[in-house]
Amino acid sequence: MTNAPADPMIGRLIDGRYQVRSRIARGGMATVYLATDLRLERRVAIKIMHGHLADDNTFKTRFVQEARSAARLAHPNVVNVYDQGQDADSAYLVMEYLPGITLRELLKDYQKLTPEQTTDIMDAVLAGLAAAHQSGIVHRDVKPENVLLADDGRIKLGDFGLARAASANTATGQALLGTIAYLSPELVTRGVADARSDLYAVGIMMYEMLTGEQPFVGEAPMQIAYQHANEQVPPPSAKDPSLPIEFDELVLWATARDPEDRPADARQLLERLREIEGSVRGGEPAGSTRVLERLPEGAAAPTASIAETAVLGTRSAAPAAEPEDDAARLTRTAERRTRRGTWIFALVVLLIALAGGTGWYFGAGPGAFAEVPKVTGLPANAEQQLVDAGFVVQNGERHDPKVPEGQVSGTDPAAGEQARRGGTVQLFVSLGARILPVPDAVGMTEEQARDTLSDFAVAEKPDRRFTDDVEAGNVIAVLDENGEPLGAEYPELGAITLAVSAGPIPDTWNESADSAAAILDEAGLKSAVVDEVFDNSGKVAAGAVLEWWPENDGVVRPGDTIDLRLSKGQNLVPLPDVVGKKMQDAVAELREAGFNPVYQFPDALLGIANVKSMDPAGGGDQTAVEGSDVTLVGTLDL
Known part of the structure; x- marks a missing residue:
């Protein structure tokens, strides 16, 4: 017995930034790996397109377009898309990594869920789906495999916007069965889908969570597809009478055969789910708020006033003196004069000593100034x-x-x-500088920001950057001494720099190379033509700018270079005639020739459909723009 070959992607550095660590899952169009973002030092999930799809330009274009659509979604119940790019021949998509399990794994362990658990999970799924529908994005592949249950309790819907790209590949085996189980009637019969098709899949998934099985089963995809197209999904209570009747209404509303009878979008279904939540939980509200009352503080003890009483004593009267004679009076006067002279002399000596001491005290002693x-x-x-x-x-x-x-x-x-x-x-x-709160100066003029941030040392020269988001002359960000955005607090008189908008980078699309260079030069930017490619859209003439981007693909400052890609015009290639062939073979032949086949059948039915006509017609010397749509009309060979 031989060991399976090691995955060559393990250990590879993608785009000089993402270090692949291990494989998480493999699907029909891509493989998902656990990787480390070396720039931001965080774990991410990176989805890398299979190598055999590398030559399918149409598929790669759709992969990129749909990845950008998914990246525009910012919602707590949607898996975040961080980055998208091209490494060697493979397109990749960088997403938020959520350690945990999928809803499919949970159903395998528990068979079915309680109404309360179903309500919690469906609330999160519908909230994320509502955000997508509001942004004009149809998921097209809602199923338990794409509902992620993180270890920290978060519930997120993944693979947004990729279902359209996935339809370019024919699914087989268990992957096909898993997708067929959630296809709406209009997808089976007409191959069209909108937001209401997502809700049909939500209704099937809700039925499965409550009953432990899917409403329609069969040994072949055709049997399941036929039931979706011709039968009404039964109410969950028909399988389990103990289930709340409110779920019957939700499931039947979401899975109505006619799309017009379903909710218009996920927001309507979410609102109805929240209305019945109290009944599902036995009448208890979904959440409650406790108000903690603070006991009143005790009054300060009264301060007693103290009255003081001064007691005045009385002095007894002295006894009257006896009369004295003249001799005694003269003797007493002489003695008094002698004592007075002695006291005067002593006072003079004391004053002289005191003056000398004072001079010493204030001149050289402790009382001196220094x-x-x-x-x-x-x-x-x-x-x-x-x-x-x-x-x-x-x-x-x-x-x-x-x-x-x-x-x-x-x-x-x-x-x-x-x-x-x-x-x-x-x-x-x-104690060092005071830590002060940083006022919000983003969006202010440079002068206003300097006045607002007067408690800090604002650099005299601002960091001017080009941006579409902030008007020229206004502040984009306030940066610390390391060039990073300031937090909520910063030291007093700390060095800061204002990042000020230089306005948007001038749009040079469809301009000639010389005209584009002049426009960029006037804005203080340089330009460089990097390559020329075909523009099969027909919107850009040969020699005009088809695409432009900053050379460093980051912050753009005056003096930086803008790379220009010029158009070579349209590329015309031979168009084969596929009328009368099996739809599956016709699709493959057109893709190989460089065209985008458009058809109204789900991939599950391509093997039993024949091409009746094609537009534009092919064969002979017929040519068409590479990558353009070729519409196929077919019939089912039932």
């Missing part, structure tokens, strides 16, 4: 310099946008000022 030394920018332990200068240091902290955190940001009194020796000088250690 200059506060400069310690700004020194480490936090710089207080010793202030102590040596004769000051008492009091430590403090404050924010400073210019002095790094942990260094001295200043003193009070400031450096160079006079302060009394022995006095207190406050030493401030920097």
